[in-house]
């Protein structure tokens with residue numbers, strides 16, 4: 001497997017979440033670790049009921065990532 005194939009890709013979705021594609025370790029605030037793979041959407045708007053994952057709430061609240 002080449003270096004590029006091992007790389008995790010994080011895509012910033014306009015007015016939406018971070019899409020993380022690949023295997024990574026998430027360390028929670030209590031120190032527990034979870035290994036995730038495939039495609040995971042992480043909340044960027046701060047309003048998900050399932051943080052740190054996106055639950056689609058950004059659409060309901062009209063999250064605008066250009067707002068200052």
Ligand code: FES
Nearest residue numbers: 043044045054058
């Ligand atoms: S980015 Fe989707 S709920 Fe926050």
